[in-house]
Amino acid sequence: MESLFKLPRFKFLNEFKRFFLVLMGNNVGKKPVFYPGVWIMPPKNLSVGDYVDFAKDVLITTGGKVTIGDRVLIGYGTKILSSNHNIPQNKGEIFYSGHTHKEVIIKNDVWIGANVIILPGVIIGEGAVIAAGSVVTKNVKEFTIVGGIPAKLIKERD
Numbered sequence: 001m002e003s004l005f006k007l008p009r010f011k012f013l014n015e016f017k018r019f020f021l022v023l024m025g026n027n028v029g030k031k032p033v034f035y036p037g038v039w040i041m042p043p044k045n046l047s048v049g050d051y052v053d054f055a056k057d058v059l060i061t062t063g064g065k066v067t068i069g070d071r072v073l074i075g076y077g078t079k080i081l082s083s084n085h086n087i088p089q090n091k092g093e094i095f096y097s098g099h100t101h102k103e104v105i106i107k108n109d110v111w112i113g114a115n116v117i118i119l120p121g122v123i124i125g126e127g128a129v130i131a132a133g134s135v136v137t138k139n140v141k142e143f144t145i146v147g148g149i150p151a152k153l154i155k156e157r158d
Contacts, residue, residue, distance in 0.1 A: 021046065029070065045082075049108065064101030064120050069108035075132065077115040080104055084120050107142070127157060 017034045024043045029050035037057040040046060045062040049070035057077045060066055064082030074080075082104045088097040102121030106112070110124050113132030124130070124140045131147025131154065140146050143157040 021048075035076075055114070063099065065103040066106075067103065068106045069110065069126070071109050072106055073111045075112050075114035075116060078112050078118070079116070080106075080118045082120050113147075129157065 014032060014034055017038075018028045018032050021028045021040070021043060026044060026046040026048070028046070028048045029052070031051050032048060033053045035054060035056040035058075038054045039059045041059070041061055042063070045065040046060065047065075047067045049068060049072065051070060052068055052072045052074070054074050055076040055078070058074050058080075059078075060080045061083050066080055066082050068074075083099050083101045085094065086097040086100055088094060100120065104118055104120065105123045106118075107124060107126040107128075109127045110129070112118070112124075112130045113134065115133050116130050116136065117134070118124070118130075118136045122136050122139060124136070125142030125144070127143040128140045129145040130136060130140065130151065131145065133149075134147045134151040135149045136146070137150040140151070141153075145154045145157060146152060147154050
């Protein structure tokens with residue numbers, strides 16, 4: 001029974017998922033890798049570069065659009081959110097308050113660690129590294145390493 005959970009990643013499944021996303025109007029580059037449990041909701045407003053790796057249990061909400069560059073690694077359990085609920089004024093009802101949509105942009109050669117949360121409107125610069133478990137609430141400069149809740153500069157990459 002244990003071997004059931006160690007099924008190999010079949011290349012044709014990645015191409016099928018890529019084809020489906022393109023069929024839905026998305027732009028998806030060459031050779032993406034989709035591990036099991038990747039959710040893209042709704043399956044539109046997504047642009048993905050070449051050689052992007054979506055690890056197990058990644059969730060992407062695309063209501064505000066998500067753009068991902070080339071050679072990006074997205075760690076297990078990461079959530080990329082381009083939409084969020086509004087907080088109503090005057091103690092209004094939360095359920096009917098609507099949503100805010102803001103594009104998330106992840107540039108080339110970014111490494112996003114496991115269980116990261118990226119909030120709407122964030123731009124992650126080229127070559128950036130996001131430490132596991134971080135919550136990214138603001139833009140991340142290129143070639144920096146950030147981490148924490150909220151994510152803050154740890155150091156610049158050498």
